[in-house]
Amino acid sequence: MKEQMYQKIEAYVGNSMTPEEQRQFEIEIAQNPELQKEVRLFNEINHHLNQKTWLPVDEIHAKAKRKELKEFINSDEAEALKLKLKRAAENYKKNKNKVKIRYIIGSTAAILVVGLISAIFWKGTPNHNLLYEEYYTQSDLPSVVKRGAEDDLLTQGITAFKAKDFKASAKNFEEYMTESLNKDPLIYAYIGFSYLEMEKTKSALINFDKLLTSNSIDNSRALWYKSLAYLKANKIEESKEVLIKIIQDSLNFNYKKAKELWIDIK
Helix, strand or coil: CCHHHHHHHHHHHCCCCCHHHHHHHHHHHHHCHHHHHHHHHHHHHHHHHCCCCCCCHHHCCCHHHHHHHHHHHCCHHHHHHHHHHHHHHHHCCCCCCHHHHHHHHHHHHHHHHHHHHHHHHCCCCCCCHHHHHHHCCHHHCCCCCCCCHHHHHHHHHHHHHHCCCHHHHHHHHHHHHHHCCCCCCCHHHHHHHHHHHCCCHHHHHHHHHHHHCCCCCCCCHHHHHHHHHHHHCCCHHHHHHHHHHHHCCCCCCCHHHHHHHHHHHC
16 A cells, blocks of 8 residues: 555544545545455554554454453563554654555554454354353252152252263163153253253254143243253254244243344354
């Protein structure tokens, strides 16, 4: 790009263009993908140096990513980088070729900042396990009532599940569901998550469907569990389809969480 274009970018970002100049420049931006990238970089670093914002965070929908971004911004590493960039800008402030130098500083700083952020957030295909880990909590699992010594398998299953011995928990829970006369459909939730933790998504979904089709008054829990299972398996479209089913009825389990998750992964 020529220096004249750098001047236009700075004027555009700095809101010093006339309405007509802005309109004409926006037409240029719309028709030039490379110019779009340059304007975005310049805008990001301009915000950064003015301590207003680092990136257009509103465009980062996932809570997990927002959380990591916030942690990075508050880190010593980020503060050190920020100080270096400000000092570099001040050192070149009085340079005769100010516009060009400012652009070079801005571009270099933007590459550093965006590069660091990219390293955190965009390592190839987005990993939706981060969202799974954020939204999955054992507190969403139903409480299980142990009725006595006759339910030893249930007790063993719960103990194994809490100890993260999921192979044992799945085995104990399945034997319990086979042998018990008063089987609780909610146990299918524990069987499902036992399989999910063993990366056996198909078996997990089979058990969540058993809960969904049961006569339990809490069977809508299964929809939430299925959405998490698909999310963990990076089957995003399937997860979104289940989330839509949840948010169609405010009485469904984790109705509010489902709306939040749907926004985060859409």
